[in-house]
Amino acid sequence: MLSILLVDDEPSIRLAVGDALAGNGHKVTRASDGGEALALLDAQVFDLVVTDISMPKVDGLTLFRKLREASPSTDVILMTAYGKVTDAVEALKQGAEDYLTKPFSTEEMLVRVQRIDDRRALKRELQAAKSELTGGGIIGQSPVMVRLLDRIDTIAASDASVLILGESGTGKELVARRLHDQSARKAKPFVAVNCAAFPETLIEAELFGHERGAFTGAAQRREGRFKAADGGTLFLDEVAEIPLPVQAKLLRVLQEGVFEPIGTNTPIKVNVRVISATHRDLRARIKEHAFREDLFYRLNVLDVHLPPLRERRGDLPLLVEAFLKRAVGRGGAQPAGISPRAWAALSDYLFPGNVRELQHAIEHAVVLARGGEIDLHHLPRDIVGIAEAKKDQATTAVRTLAVAAKEFEREYLLRALHQADGKKGRAADLLGISRKNLWEKLKGHDIADSDDDA
Numbered sequence: 001m002l003s004i005l006l007v008d009d010e011p012s013i014r015l016a017v018g019d020a021l022a023g024n025g026h027k028v029t030r031a032s033d034g035g036e037a038l039a040l041l042d043a044q045v046f047d048l049v050v051t052d053i054s055m056p057k058v059d060g061l062t063l064f065r066k067l068r069e070a071s072p073s074t075d076v077i078l079m080t081a082y083g084k085v086t087d088a089v090e091a092l093k094q095g096a097e098d099y100l101t102k103p104f105s106t107e108e109m110l111v112r113v114q115r116i117d118d119r120r121a122l123k124r125e126l127q128a129a130k131s132e133l134t135g136g137g138i139i140g141q142s143p144v145m146v147r148l149l150d151r152i153d154t155i156a157a158s159d160a161s162v163l164i165l166g167e168s169g170t171g172k173e174l175v176a177r178r179l180h181d182q183s184a185r186k187a188k189p190f191v192a193v194n195c196a197a198f199p200e201t202l203i204e205a206e207l208f209g210h211e212r213g214a215f216t217g218a219a220q221r222r223e224g225r226f227k228a229a230d231g232g233t234l235f236l237d238e239v240a241e242i243p244l245p246v247q248a249k250l251l252r253v254l255q256e257g258v259f260e261p262i263g264t265n266t267p268i269k270v271n272v273r274v275i276s277a278t279h280r281d282l283r284a285r286i287k288e289h290a291f292r293e294d295l296f297y298r299l300n301v302l303d304v305h306l307p308p309l310r311e312r313r314g315d316l317p318l319l320v321e322a323f324l325k326r327a328v329g330r331g332g333a334q335p336a337g338i339s340p341r342a343w344a345a346l347s348d349y350l351f352p353g354n355v356r357e358l359q360h361a362i363e364h365a366v367v368l369a370r371g372g373e374i375d376l377h378h379l380p381r382d383i384v385g386i387a388e389a390k391k392d393q394a395t396t397a398v399r400t401l402a403v404a405a406k407e408f409e410r411e412y413l414l415r416a417l418h419q420a421d422g423k424k425g426r427a428a429d430l431l432g433i434s435r436k437n438l439w440e441k442l443k444g445h446d447i448a449d450s451d452d453d454a
Contacts, residue, residue, distance in 0.1 A: 001187070002117050003027045003044075003231065007037040007051035007063065008079065017050070020106035021113065034058025041067065042268060045223075045230040046074055048097075048116055050109075053080045064096060071223060073189075075116050079104075121187075138174050139322050141422075142314040144307050155302045156182035161254065163239075163299045164277035166306030169356030172277035173237060175304055179275055180233040188232030191225050196238035204246045204262060211263030226259060230270045239276035239299065240285055247292045254298040274299065309354045314447045316347065317417040319355060323362035332363070333371035338418060341376040344411045345387035410445045413438075417447070 004026050006018050014030045022028045029046070031037040035057035037049070049067060053060035064076050078099040092099065098112050138149060155162065156179045164172045173192060180190045198206050209224025225234060236242075242250065253259045254274060258267045276299045285291035309316075320338070328334050338346075342365070351357050365378040376384055413427075420426035428438040 001025050001027060002047040002113065002120070003029075004113070005029050005031060005037060005040060005046045005049045005051075007031045007034065007049065007055070007060070009033050009052065009055045013052070013079070016106060017109055020110060021050075024110055024113070026113070026117075034060065034063045037063055038066065041071065042266065044269070045071055045227055047120065048075045048077065048113065050077045050079065050113075053078055069221060071227075073228070075120075077109075077112060077116075137322075138171060138178060139318050140312060140315045141318060142312045144312050145315060148304070148306070152178055152304060153182055155179070155304075157184070158302065159183075159273050160301040161273070161299050162275045162302045162304060163282075164275065164304045164306065166277075166279060167308050167354055168279045169354035170306040170308060171355050172306060173235065175306065176233070176235040176237075176275045176277065180235075180273075183233070183273070185232045185273060189229050190233050190235065191229035192235040192237060193225050194237045196241040200243045200246075203242060204249065207246070208249060208259050209261035211261060224261060226253060226270050226272055227268060229272045231272075233273045233275060236274060236276040238278060240278040240280040240282055240291060244290070244292065247295050251292065251295045251298060254295075309351045309358060313347070314442075316358075317414055317447075318422045319358055320346065320362060320418060321422055323359045324366065326359075327363045327366040330363075332366040333369070335366055335369045335371060336373045338415070339373050339375045340411060340415060341387070342374050342379060343415050343418070345376055345379055345383050347411060347414055349383045349386050406445075409441070410447075413441060413445060413447060 004021055006014060006021065006028055007030075008014050008017070009032055011032075014032070018028045018030050029040060029044075031040055034051075034055050037051065038058060041049075049063070051060040051063055060078055060080075064078065067074055067076060075097040078096055079102060080099055081102050097116055100109060100112065138145075138152075140146070140149070152175060162176075162179060164175050166172055176192070177190060180186060193206065195203060205222065205224065207225050209222050209227060212221045249259060253270070253272075257271060258269050260267055282291055282296050282300075286293045286296060309319075324335065346358075346361070353360070361380050361383060364380050365374045368378040369375070376387060379387075413431075416427045416430050417424070420430055424438060424442070425435055428435045431438065433441075
């Protein structure tokens with residue numbers, strides 16, 4: 001289903017074409033001339049604009065050119081009399097999607113619109129597939145991750161604001177994307193903004209847009225991220241970095257769904273679900289008078305706490321396997337395996353950079369191993385340094401046989417799980433023990449306890 005703006009000064013066209021589009025499941029808004037259409041476009045983003053070329057006040061070509069600048073993601077179909085076909089063809093060269101010559105049948109119009117709907121749906125599917133290949137999925141079977149995924153899927157259906165809390169590198173944007181993809185807004189835009197990436201002077205323009213000439217360097221009008229996300233989800237990463245003056249404007253959008261771009265007093269109404277994230281303690285920021293308390297409660301209607309990797313060690317084999325596949329998929333050579341020394345180093349390292357640091361470590365190792373077995377020296381220096389320090393410590397202090405045996409067993413279990421692609425039934429066969437025995441050993445070593453009979 002598309003949101004469509006139909007623009008024509010002939011009432012009969014607006015009625016017949018509008019009813020046909022609405023009867024085909026699309027959401028249709030009608031405008032009687034180009035001036036009315038511009039006012040509607042200032043207030044909302046449409047998937048498609050179907051407009052006549054010859055109209056009073058603002059003609060269709062002028063409307064199209066303004067739309068190209070203000071909302072490049074919106075498709076345009078031009079309706080034209082035979083004598084104006086040259087203008088329509090020129091508009092096609094500038095980015096219009098299609099044109100129809102009057103008179104035309106409603107069936108012909110519906111075919112053109114369906115083609116656009118199919119193309120946009122395919123684009124969304126390709127984006128989702130690309131997101132999955134490049135890390136769009138949340139990986140984890142440990143109890144804490146099972147509970148987390150259940151909470152995410154439970155609150156996804158709500159339109160309430162969500163605050164995602166967690167250390168850097170834990171995957172906050174992946175959670176935001178899952179919330180969007182599981183919601184009724186999944187067919188609409190998901191727009192992500194890293195609030196820490198913009199200087200204080202530009203973050204307001206980035207979020208709310210600006211008019212041409214509103215400030216030095218504003219050479220053209222820009223719609224801003226809120227308008228781009230209309231109907232969908234806006235993800236504000238590092239929301240704690242937004243300066244106080246902009247926080248006040250953000251609060252108003254959350255309360256009223258209205259904002260004014262820089263350089264104009266004309267209000268723009270949007271329908272956006274806001275998901276925000278931070279690694280900072282926002283309550284501490286409130287005490288420091290660096291964050292508004294009223295904004296905190298507006299953002300924190302629902303919350304999601306992401307665990308650091310050190311609290312979900314049982315997911316390590318699954319994560320390593322996934323990152324190996326992604327590294328190979330990006331052109332790396334398939335490694336022959338991972339040595340016990342490398343596995344021990346990965347298992348002992350606390351990963352202060354969390355899942356992001358682990359992914360970097362695996363990509364680093366795949367490049368250096370060049371298709372051979374990944375060994376200790378292929379891992380990043382921080383991991384190697386910790387492993388060597390532990391080895392030096394072990395040479396000066398002899399552990400009891402029981403401790404040494406338990407550490408070896410844990411390392412060997414992780415290696416078997418990796419070789420079995422995380423499948424516990426297959427790992428039990430490799431180790432020559434029963435599945436029940438394997439389950440008990442994994443539980444004793446705090447390794448992921450999901451029931452996997454594959």
